[in-house]
Structure formats: structure tokens, C-alpha cells
Ligand code: SF4
């Protein structure tokens with residue numbers, strides 16, 4: 594585990610101040626934005642909604658239909674958020690299978706990846722608060738042989754003898770209690786003593802259970818191996834959510850709350866464009882970035898370099914070298930979903 598410790602409390606306080614100043618300065622702009630929005634005639638809005646409702650599956654549209662759809666969405670988001678918004682339709686990259694590798698021993702649990710992901714991907718900030726990445730905090734296991742632990746709860750006699758040997762859970766908790774994880778922890782500093790961290794997001798499975806479960810083919814694997822969702826084709830039945838063994842999918846139980854000042858206007862149709870009530874969403878490896886030759890936001894945000902990303906078809910890529918040289922595991926490999934998200938130990 595890395596020795597670097599980050600003062601989360603200080604960053605949180607500084608962040609609050611910056612945000613307060615920012616919001617104060619944004620006051621005038623927000624009022625102007627609201628006025629612009631209310632200027633959109635009601636019948637124009639209705640026509641947009643009807644057009645969206647009637648549009649076909651994006652992958653099956655002609656180039657002309659796609660162009661029309663993109664232009665309509667760009668116009669709508671630009672009016673709705675009061676800022677020039679682009680919706681890309683950049684195609685998959687040729688000859689690439691994207692893969693991800695995350696070092697469990699390097700991760701310090703700072704959750705910067707979570708925040709970067711929320712900002713980049715226009716996730717709902719509250720009611721519902723949506724986060725595609727969860728960082729699970731877990732208790733470090735140990736193999737203790739200490740006299741004090743013997744006095745504090747190890748059984749007087751055990752099959753292993755009275756050596757204070759940890760046989761499950763820890764000395765003070767029943768098995769199962771200590772094995773539980775937290776993902777809403779808020780420590781002042783990370784990494785915390787005796788904790789390790791395990792970030793989980795969509796594993797971009799080669800055999801995705803979610804795709805098999807979807808009755809409308811709204812969710813599918815793109816040629817780069819990224820599982821995407823056509824939000825306009827999703828009927829919100831949530832079968833994919835049930836099928837996914839990784840709890841990687843999030844459902845918009847209400848209209849997402851995305852403040853105009855927080856909205857990232859550089860979007861992709863299959864990626865981070867604003868979603869609506871009643872549709873599913875999840876990590877896409879930042880499709881809007883990676884189809885443009887950039888790294889996912891979480892990779893760039895990680896302060897300790899625990900996150901690596903690249904082309905699994907290229908033997909010289911960083912991710913392939915990790916697979917070749919490190920101790921690597923796939924999460925829940927017994928489900929035969931063949932994730933392209935790998936965990937490794939340095
Ligand atoms: S992790 Fe879940 S949502 Fe992601 S591809 Fe696999 S089954 Fe689908």
C-alpha cells in the first residue's frame with residue numbers, strides 16, 4: 594500500500610469555499626440562463642419531445658437521420674443549459690479493444706476518480722445522487738499471533754490451538770461482520786490505517802449479462818468492447834440492472850438534477866449527454882473521450898497512478914504489460930462474464 598496520505602478534510606473545506614465563490618459569481622449568469630430557458634415556446638418543447646419519442650435505435654438510423662437527431666439534441670441541450678453544447682457521434686476506433694487495469698495495492702481510497710467521473714459524465718448531483726464508480730473500503734486481513742488479541746476474544750480453545758491465529762472475521766467480530774464494505778466513508782485522511790480500497794465500476798464484460806437481459810437491445814457491446822446504452826431506446830424495465838453481477842448500473846428514478854454551471858457541454862450520444870427520468874446509465878470508459886484518443890477522466894484524476902488504460906490488442910500497451918507481468922485477477926470470474934477491467938497487485 595502506498596505511503597502517500599492525502600488530507601481529505603482540508604481539500605473538502607477548500608473545495609467548499611471555491612464552490613461557494615463560484616456559485617456567488619454564477620448568480621447573475623444563472624438568472625440569465627433561466628430567462629433564456631423560459632423563452633423556449635411550449636409547443637417547440639413538445640415537438641422536441643415527440644421527435645425524441647419517435648426516433649429509432651441510433652445504430653439503425655441512416656446517416657441523415659443521425660445528423661438530424663444530433664442537431665436536435667445539441668439545440669435542446671444548448672437551450673436547456675444555457676451553454677453551447679456539442680453531441681458527438683464519433684465512431685469506434687479501428688483495431689482497438691479497450692481494457693483497464695487497477696492496482697489494488699496503489700489505490701489510497703481518496704475517491705477523486707468518483708468525483709472526476711461525476712463531473713465528466715454529467716451525473717445527477719442529488720435526488721437522485723448518481724455515481725458510476727464505487728470505492729469500497731475494506732478491512733485489511735491479518736495473520737496475528739499476539740498475546741493481547743488472545744485476551745480480547747479469541748476462543749480459549751480452538752482447532753488451531755491458542756496461538757491468536759485469525760480464523761475468520763477478526764478477533765472481535767463474528768465472521769461476515771468485519772467482511773462488510775463501506776462506500777460512503779468520509780475520513781479526514783486517506784489511506785486509513787488497516788483499510789484497503791477496491792474501486793468498482795462497469796467491468797465492460799466481453800460476455801455482458803446486461804446485454805443478454807435487455808429486451809430492446811438498448812444496451813449493446815460496441816466494436817471497441819465498450820458496453821453502451823442508447824438512452825432513447827431504453828424502456829426503463831431495469832432487467833439489465835438485475836442481471837449485472839457488479840452493481841454497475843444506475844437507474845434514474847427521477848429527473849436528474851444537473852445544475853447548468855456543472856454541466857459538461859462536450860458530450861457524445863452514447864456517452865455523457867444528459868439523461869432523462871426512467872433510463873439506465875453506467876460507466877462507458879468515458880466513451881466521449883476514448884473515441885477521441887483521450888484517457889478516461891478517472892485515469893487522469895487518480896493521484897497515485899493506480900488506474901491504467903489502453904488497447905488490449907497491442908502487446909506494447911501499458912495495460913497488456915501489466916497483464917503479462919503482474920498478479921492479476923478478474924472480479925467474480927466465476928460468472929464467466931469475462932470483464933475487460935482487471936485488478937492487479939504491484
Ligand atoms: S459490469 Fe455489468 S453493466 Fe457492465 S458490462 Fe458487465 S454486466 Fe454489463
Ligand code: SF4
Pocket residue numbers: 806807808809810811812822826827828829830831832833834873
Ligand atoms: S432498462 Fe433499458 S437497457 Fe436495461 S434492460 Fe431495460 S431497456 Fe434494456
